[in-house]
Amino acid sequence: MPTKVHEFTWPDRVVVGTIGLPGERTFYLQVRAGSQIVSIAMEKQQSAQLAEKIDEILDQLGTLEGNPFSIPASTPIELVDNDQLEPVEEQFRTGAMSLGWDPSTVQVVIEAYPITELDTDDDESLADVEAEVEVTEMLLVRMPVGTARAFAKRTREVVGAGRPTCPLCGQPIDPGGHTCATPEG
Template sequence: MPTLVHELDWPDRVVIGTVGAPGSRTFYLQARSGRRIVSIALEKQQSAGLAEKIDELLDQLMATDGNPFSVPATTPIELVDNDPLDQPVDEQFRTGGITLGWDRTRAQVVIEAFPVIEIEIDADTDLERLELIEVEPSEMLLLRMPVGTARAFAKRALEVVGAGRPLCPFCAEPMDADDHSCIPPDTW
């Protein structure tokens, strides 16, 4: 069966957002083009990593001598997006792998996201003889966005990731409002 490609080129909106309360949030990368909305679930670490890598890519482009592309150092004010995710959030898939690239012919940041692929192995399988199996994903997201949109996406993603539960100053673990127990360093 051929891979279903959710392709959005020059989307109207691309954001990372969450559903749920801190501590039990589900992260989504959501892109909209016209009336079409694609939402894929990500882990918090994937969201942060993607944003950091986009910023690194854009910073590298800015620092390249003779770069013909105008890359903003900060988020253009007209691209700031603090609105919630578009509703309803219909998850197309949970993200396993993500690739990030640069299309110089279009001056666009390119994100490819692939679903988690689960392979069932029964108890009788000899794990030492298990071979690498190439599996064609059932679907994927192919997203191309201009540099200003990419900079705004990265900024918002890092803000959303940072808006979770505060970290304990002693153990650096997330603190829940109702309970948190650790041993402060003065009692060690």
């Protein structure tokens, strides 16, 4: 069966947002072009790392000597998107992701694949089972550098808007209270 690719080459909107209360939030990467909308569930850590790596790529490109690309050092104000997610219909839960740079279009490229479940028998090696796993769909997003910078900024803000962290033990503080798990001296 061929892989269904949800491809967005010049998306109208690409954001990370959440549904739920802090501590119970589900993170979504949502992309829209015209009337086509795809939302994929992600882990909080995936979202944070994606934003960090996008900024790293853009920062590296911005410091390259003789760089022919105009890379914004900060988020262009006209690209800031603080709107809520559009209605979410989860396409898949994200497993593996890759991030790249396409110099021919001056775009950051995100590829996201669904989590795949591996059923193993004792007689099969993990490599044999992975070879049998067939990816049925994926998300491919290409975004210009300004949009990528805005995406990373918003994603960091969304990730940081969760529960506050206890200064003593580093664990999240729930709205109903917190039992600190500091190590006893």
